[in-house]
Amino acid sequence: MYILMLASECAPVAKVGGLADVVFGLSRELEVRGHAVEIILPKYDRMRYDQIWGLQPVYNDLWVPWGGGAIHCTVFFGFVHGRKCFFIEPHSEENFFNRGAYYGFPDEHLRFAFFTKAAMEFMLKSNKRPDIIHTHDWQTALAAPLLYEIYANQGMPFQRVCHTVHNFKHQGIAGEEVLWKTGLGRPEYYFDRYRMGDDSNPSAINFTKGAIVYSNFITTVSPRYAWEAMHTDQGFGLGHILWVHRAKFGGVLNGLDYEMWNPQTDPRLAANYDLHSLDNKYINKRALRGRLWLADTYKPIITYVGRLDPQKGLHLIRHAIYYALANGAQFVLLGSSPEAHINDEFWRIKHELNDNPDCHLEIGYDEELAHLIYAGADILVLPSLFEPCGLTQMIGLRYGTIPVVRAVGGLADTVFDRDWSDKPPNERNGYVFHQADEPALESALGRAIGLWQHYPEQFRQLIENGMRYDYSWNHPGQHYLNIYEFIRHR
Numbered sequence: 001m002y003i004l005m006l007a008s009e010c011a012p013v014a015k016v017g018g019l020a021d022v023v024f025g026l027s028r029e030l031e032v033r034g035h036a037v038e039i040i041l042p043k044y045d046r047m048r049y050d051q052i053w054g055l056q057p058v059y060n061d062l063w064v065p066w067g068g069g070a071i072h073c074t075v076f077f078g079f080v081h082g083r084k085c086f087f088i089e090p091h092s093e094e095n096f097f098n099r100g101a102y103y104g105f106p107d108e109h110l111r112f113a114f115f116t117k118a119a120m121e122f123m124l125k126s127n128k129r130p131d132i133i134h135t136h137d138w139q140t141a142l143a144a145p146l147l148y149e150i151y152a153n154q155g156m157p158f159q160r161v162c163h164t165v166h167n168f169k170h171q172g173i174a175g176e177e178v179l180w181k182t183g184l185g186r187p188e189y190y191f192d193r194y195r196m197g198d199d200s201n202p203s204a205i206n207f208t209k210g211a212i213v214y215s216n217f218i219t220t221v222s223p224r225y226a227w228e229a230m231h232t233d234q235g236f237g238l239g240h241i242l243w244v245h246r247a248k249f250g251g252v253l254n255g256l257d258y259e260m261w262n263p264q265t266d267p268r269l270a271a272n273y274d275l276h277s278l279d280n281k282y283i284n285k286r287a288l289r290g291r292l293w294l295a296d297t298y299k300p301i302i303t304y305v306g307r308l309d310p311q312k313g314l315h316l317i318r319h320a321i322y323y324a325l326a327n328g329a330q331f332v333l334l335g336s337s338p339e340a341h342i343n344d345e346f347w348r349i350k351h352e353l354n355d356n357p358d359c360h361l362e363i364g365y366d367e368e369l370a371h372l373i374y375a376g377a378d379i380l381v382l383p384s385l386f387e388p389c390g391l392t393q394m395i396g397l398r399y400g401t402i403p404v405v406r407a408v409g410g411l412a413d414t415v416f417d418r419d420w421s422d423k424p425p426n427e428r429n430g431y432v433f434h435q436a437d438e439p440a441l442e443s444a445l446g447r448a449i450g451l452w453q454h455y456p457e458q459f460r461q462l463i464e465n466g467m468r469y470d471y472s473w474n475h476p477g478q479h480y481l482n483i484y485e486f487i488r489h490r
């Protein structure tokens with residue numbers, strides 16, 4: 001099959017968040033399975049050009065219709081760690097992608113509507129006829145409406161679209177200007193609620209709704225999050241339209257990059273290990289204690305690694321620190337927030353616990369330390385309020401660190417409670433709680449600490465169960481191929 005990814009990010013060349021990892025990881029998996037994959041991205045000025053090999057212009061005069069006129073673009077090609085990537089560079093006074101940042105501009109919807117339009121135009125003019133166009137998040141969500149309303153009639157009748165929503169919070173809402181610019185026009189037609197009309201704003205279109213209505217298949221990043229989007233406030237107003245189109249909507253768990261996250265080969269660890277050399281994990285525990293000046297005593301290390309975002313359940317993370325210290329455990333936190341008041345709050349806790357030999361809070365971003373923490377810690381807490389997929393718990397499982405999670409989104413799909421899950425005992429891999437409050441967190445974290453302290457052999461068994469799971473791109477890759485196969489030729 002020939003698959004074309006259309007996205008605003010791809011790791012490591014243009015990465016802001018998890019979307020970038022998915023675009024790269026899924027593309028690699030599909031190629032490993034023998035499929036032809038190409039990725040189209042905007043040519044941002046601030047991309048990591050050192051991560052692109054052989055960048056060169058391959059299409060010089062791409063004229064993209066835009067409003068009453070057209071914008072002249074150059075298309076570049078280069079390899080990003082083996083992936084074939086095209087980069088679209090518009091030459092216009094709007095300077096869409098030469099602004100020193102990926103996101104955060106008042107004309108955001110025009111920037112990405114233009115990119116999507118340009119990508120469609122590039123396919124048309126350069127005779128690219130992929131079997132599947134796979135679009136990601138609101139930035140490229142207009143591809144499906146553009147395909148079926150314009151390009152299908154201009155020479156692309158057989159292309160099919162799969163759209164993935166990575167976070168329903170960001171949907172792309174814009175006024176009719178976008179319709180005129182992209183050549184869709186006809187606001188009264190598109191403002192229809194069952195087409196692209198936004199439910200809370202009668203004179204606006206919703207890009208994501210457009211993708212839901214027009215795509216041949218819509219996925220999101222975990223089965224539980226798919227259910228939550230349809231049936232709870234996690235759909236941020238799109239629950240109804242998802243329900244209408246539920247026959248072509250589903251959740252596919254993201255994969256974890258098993259090359260980057262491999263305790264057997266990870267160069268950032270003090271000692272490598274796997275299921276059969278688990279004792280080496282404790283060399284990392286000692287190294288972690290040494291690095292963070294923690295006491296070398298008989299206690300489990302509990303950790304939180306991740307953004308300090310309200311989404312992650314900050315009050316419960318804070319509570320976990322005090323609970324762990326009061327119950328015979330150590331705590332290590334690595335995280336930061338772009339919001340000063342959140343960082344300040346954790347700095348305050350850090351100062352308060354400064355003299356405590358069982359606690360270390362590292363407020364910042366440190367990739368290398370993160371690897372050592374995953375390897376050296378015993379238990380990982382993730383009390384998220386919502387979590388579309390979540391990679392941290394998968395990393396924890398791979399590194400033999402027991403996840404204690406709240407049962408939301410991808411966390412509920414990947415972690416199974418040791419005591420209460422309906423899975424067979426050898427498939428249970430962590431602890432799960434439901435309510436977003438302190439007693440619920442304590443009930444799960446308390447059980448985890450208790451097992452470590454009183455039943456070390458069973459704790460080790462739980463670690464082994466977790467390490468045996470395969471959360472690589474292997475399964476999701478096959479799942480996406482099944483979807484592509486299903487929508488192809490329809």
Ligand code: ADP
Pocket residue numbers: 017018305306307334335336364365366367370389390391392393
């Ligand atoms: P989200 O996409 O909501 O941030 P995920 O669990 O999907 O959460 O991915 C988080 C990734 O970012 C993990 O690989 C985690 O190790 C990494 N990460 C987050 N914060 C930090 C930090 N402060 N230092 C190092 N790595 C971090």
